[in-house]
Amino acid sequence: MNPLAQTNPHRRFNPLKQEWVLVSPNRTQRPWQGQMEKPVVAAALTYDPDCYLCPGNIRAGGARTDKYTSTYVFENDYAALKLDAPRFSNDEDGKGILIAEGESGVCRVVCFSPRHDLTLANMTVPEIRAVVDVWAEQYRELGSRDDIAYVQVFENRGAMMGASNPHPHGQIWASRSIPNEIVSELAGQRAYLEERKCCLLCAYQEMEIRLGERVVATNESFVAVVPYWAVWPFEVMILPLRHITDLEAMTAAERDDFASMLQSVTSTYDRVFDTPFPYSMGLHPQPVDGEKHPEWHFHTHFYPPLLRSATIRKFMVGYELLGSPQRDITAESAAEVLRKAAAR
Amino acid sequence: MNPLAQTNPHRRFNPLKQEWVLVSPNRTQRPWQGQMEKPVVAAALTYDPDCYLCPGNIRAGGARTDKYTSTYVFENDYAALKLDAPRFSNDEDGKGILIAEGESGVCRVVCFSPRHDLTLANMTVPEIRAVVDVWAEQYRELGSRDDIAYVQVFENRGAMMGASNPHPHGQIWASRSIPNEIVSELAGQRAYLEERKCCLLCAYQEMEIRLGERVVATNESFVAVVPYWAVWPFEVMILPLRHITDLEAMTAAERDDFASMLQSVTSTYDRVFDTPFPYSMGLHPQPVDGEKHPEWHFHTHFYPPLLRSATIRKFMVGYELLGSPQRDITAESAAEVLRKAAAR
Ligand SMILES: O=P(O)(O)O[C@H]1O[C@H](CO)[C@@H](O)[C@H](O)[C@H]1O
Ligand SMILES: O=P(O)(O)O[C@H]1O[C@H](CO)[C@@H](O)[C@H](O)[C@H]1O
Numbered sequence: 001m002n003p004l005a006q007t008n009p010h011r012r013f014n015p016l017k018q019e020w021v022l023v024s025p026n027r028t029q030r031p032w033q034g035q036m037e038k039p040v041v042a043a044a045l046t047y048d049p050d051c052y053l054c055p056g057n058i059r060a061g062g063a064r065t066d067k068y069t070s071t072y073v074f075e076n077d078y079a080a081l082k083l084d085a086p087r088f089s090n091d092e093d094g095k096g097i098l099i100a101e102g103e104s105g106v107c108r109v110v111c112f113s114p115r116h117d118l119t120l121a122n123m124t125v126p127e128i129r130a131v132v133d134v135w136a137e138q139y140r141e142l143g144s145r146d147d148i149a150y151v152q153v154f155e156n157r158g159a160m161m162g163a164s165n166p167h168p169h170g171q172i173w174a175s176r177s178i179p180n181e182i183v184s185e186l187a188g189q190r191a192y193l194e195e196r197k198c199c200l201l202c203a204y205q206e207m208e209i210r211l212g213e214r215v216v217a218t219n220e221s222f223v224a225v226v227p228y229w230a231v232w233p234f235e236v237m238i239l240p241l242r243h244i245t246d247l248e249a250m251t252a253a254e255r256d257d258f259a260s261m262l263q264s265v266t267s268t269y270d271r272v273f274d275t276p277f278p279y280s281m282g283l284h285p286q287p288v289d290g291e292k293h294p295e296w297h298f299h300t301h302f303y304p305p306l307l308r309s310a311t312i313r314k315f316m317v318g319y320e321l322l323g324s325p326q327r328d329i330t331a332e333s334a335a336e337v338l339r340k341a342a343a344r
Numbered sequence: 345m346n347p348l349a350q351t352n353p354h355r356r357f358n359p360l361k362q363e364w365v366l367v368s369p370n371r372t373q374r375p376w377q378g379q380m381e382k383p384v385v386a387a388a389l390t391y392d393p394d395c396y397l398c399p400g401n402i403r404a405g406g407a408r409t410d411k412y413t414s415t416y417v418f419e420n421d422y423a424a425l426k427l428d429a430p431r432f433s434n435d436e437d438g439k440g441i442l443i444a445e446g447e448s449g450v451c452r453v454v455c456f457s458p459r460h461d462l463t464l465a466n467m468t469v470p471e472i473r474a475v476v477d478v479w480a481e482q483y484r485e486l487g488s489r490d491d492i493a494y495v496q497v498f499e500n501r502g503a504m505m506g507a508s509n510p511h512p513h514g515q516i517w518a519s520r521s522i523p524n525e526i527v528s529e530l531a532g533q534r535a536y537l538e539e540r541k542c543c544l545l546c547a548y549q550e551m552e553i554r555l556g557e558r559v560v561a562t563n564e565s566f567v568a569v570v571p572y573w574a575v576w577p578f579e580v581m582i583l584p585l586r587h588i589t590d591l592e593a594m595t596a597a598e599r600d601d602f603a604s605m606l607q608s609v610t611s612t613y614d615r616v617f618d619t620p621f622p623y624s625m626g627l628h629p630q631p632v633d634g635e636k637h638p639e640w641h642f643h644t645h646f647y648p649p650l651l652r653s654a655t656i657r658k659f660m661v662g663y664e665l666l667g668s669p670q671r672d673i674t675a676e677s678a679a680e681v682l683r684k685a686a687a688r
Contacts (some may be wrong), residue, residue, distance in 0.1 A: 318625075326422075
C-alpha cells in the first residue's frame with residue numbers, strides 16, 4: 001500500500017461503478033458534537049405478539065402471517081412495484097426532458113427465521129443456508145419471467161437503516177428495468193473485460209488474497225474484503241473465488257460456504273462496537289434480462305453506517321450528495337479493525 | 345401531467361445526471377413502525393458560550409473565532425482537503441484496479457451570521473445577500489487558483505443531516521478534481537446541448553414556468569421547482585431564468601433575487617411540518633478548471649430528508665443504495681404541499 005495514501009487526502013477509483021471516492025485519513029481527529037444515535041437494543045423476545053412478521057400474527061394490511069417454522073416469503077403489503085402496473089412512456093412536451101415510463105415488478109418480504117430475537121449473526125450456518133436456498137429459488141422463479149430483468153435481494157438491518165421491524169427479514173424487489181447501480185456495475189465489468197480480457201472481480205479477489213491487507217475473512221469458496229474503493233466506514237464485499245454469475249451457479253458446498261461467510265461477516269460486525277451493527281446488505285447476481293453476461297461476477301455488498309462507536313455514524317450529506325462520497329478512515333485500517341474484532 | 349404517473353409505479357429520468365428514479369405513489373399508505381427522529385428544537389440563545397462558531401469563542405482545535413459582526417470565513421480546523429497534500433498517483437499491481445491519486449484542496453467554514461439563533465429562513469434578505477456576496481468572493485478567489493477545478497459551496501442543516509452545530513453556517517470544499525456529481529451533470533448538460541442545440545436547464549425552467557405544476561416560487565430572476573426527477577421527498581432546485589453559469593455572472597439585482605429566493609425556499613420548508621426543516625443544500629456553479637462551459641446553467645439543490653412529519657424521514661437505504669433511488673410521493677404532490685405551506 002502506498003504509504004502516502006495512509007496519511008494524506010487522496011481519491012480512489014471504483015472500477016465497478018467507475019466513480020471516485022475522496023479519502024481523508026487526516027480527518028479522524030475531528031471531535032464530534034453532532035447527532036448521537038440511539039444505542040441499538042437487541043430484541044429479547046423469541047415471539048412478539050405485536051410483530052407482524054412473527055408466525056401467526058396479523059399484518060397492518062389485514063393479511064395473516066403463516067405459522068412458519070423455517071423461512072417465509074410473502075408479497076409486500078405496501079409494494080413499491082406491482083406486476084400489473086400499466087405500461088406507458090412519455091416525453092411530455094417533446095423536449096426530451098420530462099421522460100417517464102411505467103415500471104412493473106414484484107416486492108417480497110423474506111423472513112429469515114420464525115424466531116423474533118435472532119439475526120443473521122446468531123443464526124446457525126444451516127439456518128442461514130435455508131435463507132440462501134430461498135434467495136436462489138426466488139431468483140430462479142422471478143428471473144424466469146419475461147417481464148423481470150433484475151432481482152434485487154437485500155436486507156435493511158437496524159432502525160438506523162430504515163428497518164421498521166427487528167424481526168430477522170430481508171426483501172426482494174424484482175423489476176422490469178435494470179436498476180442504476182447494476183447499469184454502472186455492468187459498464188465497469190464490461191469495460192474491464194474488453195480491455196484486459198479477464199474478469200474484473202476475478203482479478204480483484206486474487207490480488208486481495210495475495211496482498212492480504214484488506215481481507216476480513218476467507219473460506220474455501222469466498223473472500224470478504226473491505227474494497228479498496230469502499231465508501232461506508234466498514235463497507236465489506238463478499239466475492240466467490242470462482243467465476244460465478246449468480247446463486248443458481250453455486251454448488252451445494254458453495255451455498256454452505258456463502259451461508260458461513262454471511263455469518264462471519266455479520267457476527268464480526270456485531271463485535272466491532274459490541275452492538276447489533278446496522279447495515280444495508282444486498283446480493284448482486286447477474287441481470288435476468290435474457291442477455292449473456294460473461295463479464296458479471298456475483299458479489300454481495302454490505303453498507304454499514306457506524307463510524308466511531310455504537311452511537312456515532314457517518315453522514316452521507318452535503319459534500320457526499322452534491323460532490324463525491326468521502327470517508328475518513330482508510331479501507332486498510334477498517335479491515336484491520338474488522339480482523340481484530342473477528343479474532344476476539 | 346400523465347395521469348397514469350400520478351397513481352402507478354413508474355420511473356422518471358434525470359437528464360442532468362442521466363439516471364433514473366423509481367416513483368411509487370401507490371405506496372404512501374404504508375404505516376410506519378420504524379425509527380422516529382428526535383424533533384428538532386430551534387436554538388434559543390443569540391449567543392452560546394459553548395458554540396465554537398459564536399464570535400470570540402475558542403474552537404476545538406484551539407484557534408479563536410473572531411468577534412465578527414456579519415459573515416465570517418475560516419479554514420476548517422479538521423479539513424478533509426489540504427492545499428499542500430502530496431501529489432501521487434498509483435496503479436498498485438498494474439492491473440488497473442487499485443487506482444489512487446493524491447487530492448488537494450481547501451475546506452472552509454462560512455458563518456452566515458454572528459447570531460446563534462438565526463437560520464437562512466429567518467435572516468433578512470440583505471443579511472442573506474451578504475452571504476451570497478461571500479460565496480461569490482470565495483468562488484472567485486478559489487476559482488482563480490491553478491490547483492482548484494471545482495468550488496463546492498454547501499450547507500448541512502440540522503443534526504439529522506450531519507450538522508454538528510446549529511449556528512447558521514455552511515462549508516466550502518474546493519478541490520483539484522471535479523467531483524462525481526459535477527462530472528455527471530456536465531455530461532448530461534453537454535449531451536443535451538449537442539443534441540438539441542440549446543441549454544438543458546434554460547429549456548427546463550421555461551417549461552416548468554409554463555406548466556406550473558412543479559413550481560414552488562418565482563421572482564424576477566429565479567424559479568424554484570420540485571424537479572420532475574426529484575429523489576428526496578421535498579427536493580427543490582433553484583434556477584436562474586437567465587443563462588448564468590455562476591455567481592460571478594450575476595448582476596447585483598440577481599444576487600438580491602437569489603438571496604430572496606433562498607429565504608422563501610427555506611422559510612417555506614419550515615412551515616411544512618412546523619419545524620426547522622433539515623436539509624443539505626448546495627450551489628452548482630460551472631467548474632473552474634480553465635475550460636469553457638457553455639452548456640452549464642447555474643443551479644442550487646436542496647435535499648431535505650423529512651417525508652411525513654417532523655419525525656418521519658425518508659431512508660435512502662437497501663434498494664436505494666443497491667438498486668435505484670425510490671420515492672413515494674410524486675414531485676407534483678410535493679410541489680403542491682410546498683405551495684400551500686408558502687401561502688400559509
Ligand atoms: O464537516 P462537518 O460539518 O463536521 O461534517 C459533516 O459534513 C461533511 C461534508 O458533507 C460530511 O463528510 C460529514 O459526514 C458530516 O458530518
Ligand atoms: O420497505 P420498508 O422496509 O418498509 O422500507 C425501507 O426499505 C425501503 C427499500 O430500501 C426504503 O425505500 C424505505 O425508505 C425504507 O424505510
